[in-house]
Amino acid sequence: MTLHFQNQFGNEILVPEQSYLLNGDTLTIHRFKYYISHIQLIDEQGKKVKLPVQYYLIDAADSNSSMIQFNIPVGKYQSIQFLLGVDSTRNLSGVQSGELDPLHGMFWTWNSGYIMAKLEGSATSSQIAGKQFTYHIGGFRGNNNTTRVITLPFYVIDKCITIVADAKKWFDGPNELSISKEPICHSPGALAVRIANNYAYMFSILSK
Amino acid sequence: MKYQKTIGVIIIIGVICCSWIAGSNYFKPTPVKFLVPKGWPEPLYDFKSNPLTKEGIELGRQLFYDTRLSKDGTISCGTCHQQFGGFNTYDHSLSHGYNNSLTTRNAPGLFNLAWHKEFMWDGGISHLDLQPLAPITAENEMAESLQNVITKLQAEKEYRRLFKAAFGDEKISTQKLTKAISQFVLTLVSSNSKYDRVMRGVDTFILPEKLGYKIFKKKCVSCHTEPMFTDFSYRNIGMPLDPFLKDVGRMKITNEPSDSLKFKVPSLRNVMRSFPYGHDGRFFSVMTVMEHYRKNMVPDPRTDPLLQNRLPLSNFEIGQLTAFLHTLTDSSFLRNPNFAAPGKGVSTTAPVDIHN
Numbered sequence: 001m002t003l004h005f006q007n008q009f010g011n012e013i014l015v016p017e018q019s020y021l022l023n024g025d026t027l028t029i030h031r032f033k034y035y036i037s038h039i040q041l042i043d044e045q046g047k048k049v050k051l052p053v054q055y056y057l058i059d060a061a062d063s064n065s066s067m068i069q070f071n072i073p074v075g076k077y078q079s080i081q082f083l084l085g086v087d088s089t090r091n092l093s094g095v096q097s098g099e100l101d102p103l104h105g106m107f108w109t110w111n112s113g114y115i116m117a118k119l120e121g122s123a124t125s126s127q128i129a130g131k132q133f134t135y136h137i138g139g140f141r142g143n144n145n146t147t148r149v150i151t152l153p154f155y156v157i158d159k160c161i162t163i164v165a166d167a168k169k170w171f172d173g174p175n176e177l178s179i180s181k182e183p184i185c186h187s188p189g190a191l192a193v194r195i196a197n198n199y200a201y202m203f204s205i206l207s208k
Numbered sequence: 209m210k211y212q213k214t215i216g217v218i219i220i221i222g223v224i225c226c227s228w229i230a231g232s233n234y235f236k237p238t239p240v241k242f243l244v245p246k247g248w249p250e251p252l253y254d255f256k257s258n259p260l261t262k263e264g265i266e267l268g269r270q271l272f273y274d275t276r277l278s279k280d281g282t283i284s285c286g287t288c289h290q291q292f293g294g295f296n297t298y299d300h301s302l303s304h305g306y307n308n309s310l311t312t313r314n315a316p317g318l319f320n321l322a323w324h325k326e327f328m329w330d331g332g333i334s335h336l337d338l339q340p341l342a343p344i345t346a347e348n349e350m351a352e353s354l355q356n357v358i359t360k361l362q363a364e365k366e367y368r369r370l371f372k373a374a375f376g377d378e379k380i381s382t383q384k385l386t387k388a389i390s391q392f393v394l395t396l397v398s399s400n401s402k403y404d405r406v407m408r409g410v411d412t413f414i415l416p417e418k419l420g421y422k423i424f425k426k427k428c429v430s431c432h433t434e435p436m437f438t439d440f441s442y443r444n445i446g447m448p449l450d451p452f453l454k455d456v457g458r459m460k461i462t463n464e465p466s467d468s469l470k471f472k473v474p475s476l477r478n479v480m481r482s483f484p485y486g487h488d489g490r491f492f493s494v495m496t497v498m499e500h501y502r503k504n505m506v507p508d509p510r511t512d513p514l515l516q517n518r519l520p521l522s523n524f525e526i527g528q529l530t531a532f533l534h535t536l537t538d539s540s541f542l543r544n545p546n547f548a549a550p551g552k553g554v555s556t557t558a559p560v561d562i563h564n
Contacts, residue, residue: 092335094257094337094386095335095337095382095387097382101382102341103353107341109344110328110342111333112332112335188463189463190463
């Protein structure tokens with residue numbers, strides 16, 4: 001089975017360095033990256049079938065990163081569940097390798113922990129140098145936890161499932177996020193949690 | 209006679225071949241046992257995940273003193289962590305960084321790291337192996353990217369050989385790089401001061417040291433706990449916020465207002481050789497630290513409960529305490545050639561500490 005993450009901004013395919021409209025504002029996305037791990041499928045009886053723990057770094061700039069392939073036992077499944085982000089154990093276990101290697105720029109060296117997801121770009125409404133906005137969302141402890149368990153129901157079971165990741169939801173999820181007011185998030189805390197509560201809604205299964 | 213000679217030659221060739229095969233095809237670094245000083249707690253570092261070896265320690269030492277880890281090749285770990293100061297930044301209040309920048313803190317001393325749970329003055333780093341990543345990548349420290357460090361080292365034949373000897377593979381990775389540095393800094397154990405010898409029963413305090421130790425046990429030991437001379441906690445000791453650095457300490461990591469201006473309790477080992485003091489090196493002598501505790505500190509509700517009424521100290525007590533603090537100097541550590549830059553020997557050119 002293949003999971004394909006299709007990065008979008010609203011209804012458009014997200015391509016780095018392209019511009020998108022957001023409530024009259026024009027945004028150019030430079031980077032959109034996030035970790036996916038702990039994938040499991042839930043069968044019709046509600047039983048969870050866990051896949052071996054693997055960490056995937058999905059990067060909008062690298063199309064190879066958006067395909068995840070795995071073997072699952074034959075059967076019928078009603079939904080898929082995964083973790084957006086990196087669990088606390090891996091945050092606390094020293095230097096990791098592979099997708100979790102700190103050299104991928106998804107690790108805070110001064111306050112040990114992974115950046116679960118990152119969205120960077122520029123926007124006409126930004127009031128800071130370079131008209132930038134940079135959202136590096138991380139934090140794994142207690143109330144500052146920014147990992148989110150995502151559960152998506154299946155309608156049609158297929159060999160390839162396309163999951164849409166809509167970056168626009170970072171701004172118009174349950175919590176309003178205004179680039180002019182809050183152009184930067186670079187540490188764990190309340191703002192990161194608010195944005196995490198938004199990106200918890202960015203995934204959906206593409207209906208064909 | 210002639211046969212004997214021939215057989216002898218054949219045997220010698222055989223032995224050489226065997227050792228050549230063993231040397232080149234089998235990866236077998238020399239294990240090094242980590243010795244826990246008598247009476248000390250068990251270390252927290254997980255040596256199983258990174259077993260000490262002679263080759264790993266040697267590689268770590270090369271890396272620790274290699275300026276190529278910085279962007280412009282001028283700064284190594286050892287630049288700010290100087291052996292003669294117990295591996296702190298000696299004489300300078302704030303450690304210096306890339307392109308004439310100043311950091312916001314005085315690089316803390318490095319010793320007995322196997323017993324630390326968290327690192328940095330604010331405890332922001334959760335694992336010793338992660339520690340080097342912060343100074344390497346910080347813009348006001350070494351300002352280099354991890355990928356560039358790896359690329360630069362991978363291009364060096366000598367490093368490929370050292371990595372192969374330490375880890376069985378010449379391909380350099382973040383993990384191997386940081387594990388090697390951990391191996392070296394883990395060997396920096398300071399446990400042979402006069403105080404330690406007295407505790408082992410092989411030396412005795414002179415009277416002022418003895419009196420100082422008594423005062424220490426009464427007034428200092430609850431935070432500077434033996435045998436590490438720190439309890440590894442974070443405390444607000446009434447040091448007012450520096451208006452330029454705006455360093456709130458532990459609160460930067462936890463976001464908890466109650467952690468405002470809390471910094472890790474530093475160990476007092478080698479304290480008389482490691483001025484200046486405080487997270488930002490604002491105290492240039494032990495005497496100013498004593499004055500801070502008894503007079504200058506500004507207690508507020510977030511200041512440590514033990515210091516709400518400052519710390520009364522008489523001149524006499526300060527004198528005896530200072531005598532005791534001198535017994536925490538571990539000369540064999542400060543001058544151990546195994547900890548010095550490879551091939552250079554111990555630097556004996558430390559500036560004279562005129563402050564203490």
